[in-house]
Every structure is written in structure tokens, then in C-alpha cells.
Amino acid sequence: MGARILIAEDEPNIVTLLEFLLQGGEHEVRVARDGVEALQLAESFAPNVLLLDVMMPLRNGYEVCRTIRENPALRRIKILMLTARGRDEEREKGLALGADAYVTKPFSTKELLAKVGELLAMNR
Numbered sequence: 001m002g003a004r005i006l007i008a009e010d011e012p013n014i015v016t017l018l019e020f021l022l023q024g025g026e027h028e029v030r031v032a033r034d035g036v037e038a039l040q041l042a043e044s045f046a047p048n049v050l051l052l053d054v055m056m057p058l059r060n061g062y063e064v065c066r067t068i069r070e071n072p073a074l075r076r077i078k079i080l081m082l083t084a085r086g087r088d089e090e091r092e093k094g095l096a097l098g099a100d101a102y103v104t105k106p107f108s109t110k111e112l113l114a115k116v117g118e119l120l121a122m123n124r
Helices: 012-023 035-045 061-070 088-096 109-123
Strands: 004-008 028-032 049-052 078-083 101-104
Touching: 004 012, 004 035, 012 028, 012 109, 028 035, 035 049, 035 061, 049 061, 049 109, 061 078, 061 088, 078 088, 078 109, 088 101, 101 109
Parallel strands: 004 028, 004 049, 049 078, 078 101
Antiparallel strands: none
16 A cells, blocks of 8 residues: 655645646645645644645745644655755754754755655555
8 A cells, every 4th residue: 555645835837746746656645735734634644754844835844844743643644845945954944843854945856756755655
């Protein structure tokens, strides 16, 4: 059985690319278009991995990450922050809030899939 992957991203072109990359396998993929929806789906869909954009409407990725890490029922979700914010301070902030990995846009699809694979392996 495949993994459950949640994409929290508001840019339609990136959503389309990520869905194409991740649905090609046996994974079940859902999409959240804002931070509030991301938190709702984190609870109801219970993803193994969350690909989380930092800059999203309603609640940003940092807030979503912090909220998930504060909830004992959701802590096992592996979080990969995927963002155009690539400065060291932003990367450190994301990791300090509990992200398991941080990938900057534009990203290599090969690198992204490798990171998702590593995170899924950690869940086994």
C-alpha cells in the first residue's frame, strides 16, 4: 500500500507538477490550497508526509508546522518545507519549528523525490 501525501501549496502550476510526480507511484495525494485547509487535512487525511509551502493564504507554513508539532496526534507526520525562501535564517526557522527537511524553489524533481523517499523511509 502506498503512502498518504499532503501537498499544501497555493501556486497551481506547482500543485500540478507535484501531483504528477507523486501520483505516478502508488501514493494517495491530497492538496490543500491554504494553511487552514492544510491543518484540517492533516487531521482528517493523516498524511505520512506533508509538502508545506511557507507563503500561503490564511496561515503560513511556519504556523502550520508549529501547530502540527504541538499536536501529539499529528507529530508523526514528516514535514518537508518547500519554499522560495531560501535564506539560511528561514531554513533554520523552519527546521527549528519542526520541519524534517527544507527544499527551496526552484527545486530539482529528482532531489525532491529523493527527500520524500527518505521521509517515507523514516515512517516505516
